[in-house]
Amino acid sequence: MEERKIKIKVNGRDCELNVKPNELLLNVLRNKLGLCGTKYGCGTGDCGACTVLVNNEPRLSCLTLAVTVDGAEITTIEGLVTNGKLHPIQEAFVKHGAIQCGFCIPGIIIMTKALLDENPHPTDEEIKEALKGHLCRCTGYINIIKAIKAASLEMSQA
Incomplete structure (x- = not known):
């Protein structure tokens, strides 16, 4: 399966990644970017543990293909901390x-x-x-x- 290059901004940081067409945003965040605060719960969109903000809208990252967020701004739980201070x-x-x-x-x-x-x-x-x-x-x-x-x-x- 041929990978596609996507550009996203994650927690204020510009990222350019190669992703497979069927790769989930959840797996990109956890496995490619090391942001493990976003959890894999059910994999079916029923539990909400994988919720992130995509362009300030809540989205279930276990149901979101990474290729569909090309150009988007993503906020994870890690992105709420500012200068080491909790939100x-x-x-x-x-x-x-x-x-x-x-x-x-x-x-x-x-x-x-x-x-x-x-x-x-x-x-x-x-x-x-x-x-x-x-x-x-x-x-x-x-x-x-x-x-x-x-x-x-x-x-x-x-």
Whole structure:
């Protein structure tokens, strides 16, 4: 299978890569760029663990062919850290005990970033709607919702 060259910006860094036509964005991020914060969960788009931002829109990287994001800007969980400092969303998740095993959290945090960028003050129902595509087997979501509300407040005061 002949590879194609793609150019993407990942977490602010320009990347030029050769990818196979059937290569998933998830595998490119993890295996070619070493960004292992994006998790492989189900491989069928049901759990949300692989969520990244593609041009500021949440996308399941386990269902996205890398060739389809040529020219795009990608943000992974690693891209939210600035100068070694956690993003306010990440800080809120830690502070409010929304992280247990941590496997699903990168995807949920990325989804939260997209949600709060679009709707800085979501209601509990809007948060629950946004969480529909994310499976967490540890927390029961209560602390995740608390963390999202706290991040919303923190970001609006910044």
